[in-house]
Amino acid sequence: MTPGPQFPDDFRAALVNLFLWRRDVRRFEPTPLPEGALERLLGLASIAPSVGLSQPWRFVVVESPERREAVKACFERCNAEALTLFSAERAALYARLKLAGLNEAPCQFAVFADHATGQGHGLGRMTMPATIEYSAVMAVHTLWLAARAEGIGMGWVSILDPAEMATILDTPPLWTLIGYFCVGYPSQEHSVPELEREGWEVRRPPTIMVR
Secondary structure, eight states, X not given: OOOOOOOOHHHHHHHHHHHHHOOBOOOBOOXXXXXXXXXXXXXXXXXXXXXXXXXXXXXXXXOXXXXXXXXXXXXXXXXXXXXXXXXXXXXXXXXXXXXXXXXTOXXXXXXXEETTOOTTTTTTOSSOTTHXXXXXXXXXXXXXXXXXXXXXXXXXXXXXXXXXXXXXXXXXXXXXXXXXXXXXXXXXXXXXXXXXXXXXXXXXXXXXXOO
């Protein structure tokens, strides 16, 4: 039996620091990523845990200007509708926040969960089919941390119409949109996340979430 790795104290401390410094980046430098960086990060995402070893995540890299403009237009329509859901004060704060790096981020991609995959033979998802989507989210989180460890930022654009995105990206019917992501070097770094700095929300202590 091969013994597992032993992680020293300084590694564990650095890991906690990585968790603390993971950010949902909204402002990017236009500097392109090094050659092969995105492919490497997507490869690291693919070692994430998945139900039944199904690996249901599907990445669609969006490079064409036409598709990017279509995604941006979808975001702007959904964003305008979202403003109507808040009070005047909250809407003003929401409008002030830049919720997407769609103009500046050099890399953009969508993540889907493939409900039609035969990989994994259905193990672990007969009673909880949503575990296919949960698995895809695990891949996103793995990629996010790997990117942060290299000084690369990632932002989740969640204000999008899934049906419209499926049309824009021409995906199979049984692929479910998990999210659209902007990737690049952050234009600024802060010890406090932007939504906290802007007063949108505060982070609650974990004790109130444990029952």
